[in-house]
Amino acid sequence: MIKRIKHSLEYLIDKSSRHKTSRAEEDLLHNFTFSEYQKSKWDVSSMGNPNQVALDIYDNIQIRIGKKKNFNPYLKYMAAASILFLIGLGFYFKPVTTAEKQLSFKTSDTPKSIQLSDGSKIYLAANSSFQYPEKFMGEQRKVSLLKGNAFFEIAKDKKHPFIISSGEIKTRVVGTSFHIQMSKSKCEVIVVTGKVNVSVKGQSVDLVPNEEALFQSQKLTKLLADKSFLVNWYATDLTLDQTTLKQVITILQYKYGVSFQYENKLVLATPLTVFIKKDATLENVLEQINYITNLKFKVYGEIVKVD
Amino acid sequence: MKNPEIFEKTYNDYWKKLNAFSYTMTQDKDLAQNIVQDVFIDLWERKDHITINAIEPYLFRAVKNQVFKHYQNNKFDKTILEDKFEDYIIDNFSSIDPELMDLLYSLLDKLPEKRKEVLLMYKFQDMSIDQIAEELGISKQTVKNQISSALKQLREGLKDLAWLAPMIFFKQNF
Numbered sequence: 276m277i278k279r280i281k282h283s284l285e286y287l288i289d290k291s292s293r294h295k296t297s298r299a300e301e302d303l304l305h306n307f308t309f310s311e312y313q314k315s316k317w318d319v320s321s322m323g324n325p326n327q328v329a330l331d332i333y334d335n336i337q338i339r340i341g342k343k344k345n346f347n348p349y350l351k352y353m354a355a356a357s358i359l360f361l362i363g364l365g366f367y368f369k370p371v372t373t374a375e376k377q378l379s380f381k382t383s384d385t386p387k388s389i390q391l392s393d394g395s396k397i398y399l400a401a402n403s404s405f406q407y408p409e410k411f412m413g414e415q416r417k418v419s420l421l422k423g424n425a426f427f428e429i430a431k432d433k434k435h436p437f438i439i440s441s442g443e444i445k446t447r448v449v450g451t452s453f454h455i456q457m458s459k460s461k462c463e464v465i466v467v468t469g470k471v472n473v474s475v476k477g478q479s480v481d482l483v484p485n486e487e488a489l490f491q492s493q494k495l496t497k498l499l500a501d502k503s504f505l506v507n508w509y510a511t512d513l514t515l516d517q518t519t520l521k522q523v524i525t526i527l528q529y530k531y532g533v534s535f536q537y538e539n540k541l542v543l544a545t546p547l548t549v550f551i552k553k554d555a556t557l558e559n560v561l562e563q564i565n566y567i568t569n570l571k572f573k574v575y576g577e578i579v580k581v582d
Numbered sequence: 583m584k585n586p587e588i589f590e591k592t593y594n595d596y597w598k599k600l601n602a603f604s605y606t607m608t609q610d611k612d613l614a615q616n617i618v619q620d621v622f623i624d625l626w627e628r629k630d631h632i633t634i635n636a637i638e639p640y641l642f643r644a645v646k647n648q649v650f651k652h653y654q655n656n657k658f659d660k661t662i663l664e665d666k667f668e669d670y671i672i673d674n675f676s677s678i679d680p681e682l683m684d685l686l687y688s689l690l691d692k693l694p695e696k697r698k699e700v701l702l703m704y705k706f707q708d709m710s711i712d713q714i715a716e717e718l719g720i721s722k723q724t725v726k727n728q729i730s731s732a733l734k735q736l737r738e739g740l741k742d743l744a745w746l747a748p749m750i751f752f753k754q755n756f
């Protein structure tokens with residue numbers, strides 16, 4: 276057997292090109308290359324006369340851009356024709372899309388699920404609110420998450436893309452399952468199965484399973500998702516085995532739409548194993564944690580204080 | 583990036599820094615220029631479809647990705663970049679993310695006890711060669727030798743991930 280030697284850098288770059296790197300690994304690659312970027316300086320003896328090189332590269336760019344332009348002189352007309360065609364389609368289909376009766380669906384202290392007219396299922400976290408048409412009509416299936424968090428299992432229908440608005444963000448899918456988590460400061464979309472496109476204010480990312488889009492302070496970024504999000508925790512019993520309070524709190528925040536407050540950050544590292552039944556109330560789960568850890572929880576509406 | 587003037591200004595502002603960067607990474611003059619050229623052509627072609635909040639990080643990332651692509655396709659002498667990476671890891675030992683430190687510690691654990699101790703004092707506790715020599719009651723030359731062989735061994739570990747791989751895969755499963 277031939278043992279191929281693989282350099283740690285090669286390992287990381289290969290992994291990164293397949294989008295499989297963890298955040299820490301990606302940071303390491305970034306920091307390393309960025310430090311090289313900052314250190315790099317022009318060296319005339321090895322890199323040549325900068326004025327000449329600047330012109331050479333610029334000329335090459337112009338040639339390549341120019342070539343592309345002349346490549347198909349009819350392209351312009353084709354583009355114009357297809358835009359006209361699309362505008363035509365718009366007029367043609369417009370009357371059909373009117374008059375969808377909107378219904379809303381709200382949860383208070385327990386998560387609930389709902390089935391839409393196309394067979395899609397929405398699992399809504401506690402303290403959340405969702406709006407959908409009684410019956411989908413027109414080219415697109417449009418719904419809105421107005422508040423809180425939800426897990427979506429969208430029925431496949433390639434002809435009618437499903438579009439979810441959550442705040443300014445639009446999530447566009449054909450048939451897939453994913454989470455959307457919305458709070459005042461940010462919105463996250465986490466994909467479990469299928470492909471999802473997320474767009475906001477001209478920014479757009481495509482996601483595959485295991486990836487998440489984060490929209491925070493007006494910026495949309497793509498990240499690797501936390502493993503514990505990759506299940507539909509609204510509809511399944513959940514065992515969080517040998518995890519930390521931090522992890523458990525994260526899930527509870529999303530499932531019950533509450534936020535946690537604590538005096539001392541150290542409590543977050545408390546090790547524990549909990550079992551969350553799918554229809555458990557927040558009180559059930561907190562009692563269980565209290566029993567195991569001796570931590571005390573007080574619930575004030577949507578805020579939970581940890582002592 | 584909507585019009586040619588802005589494109590030209592962006593080129594003038596950044597081409598040199600980017601070219602110096604691509605050259606540093608590849609040590610290949612022609613390849614380095616091609617990378618910069620391709621990045622700007624790509625920018626031009628996509629200018630109507632993308633919104634870029636900060637142009638410099640965008641261009642930096644684009645050049646970095648091109649360099650990585652050429653690295654994967656063996657388009658330049660890979661040992662240059664690999665040596666730089668080893669230097670970076672060794673120089674920044676104490677500031678690397680704890681998650682990856684596991685990996686480095688497993689490399690460190692392969693070192694003989696004495697060598698490891700000396701390296702940790704030197705890299706983590708920021709002790710000088712004199713201080714280490716005094717603390718351990720050994721000569722300065724021995725300290726220097728221990729450090730250089732420890733670094734060499736660490737470097738070898740970074741070069742060959744074969745025996746590290748099972749551990750990395752193990753981590754991925756959790």
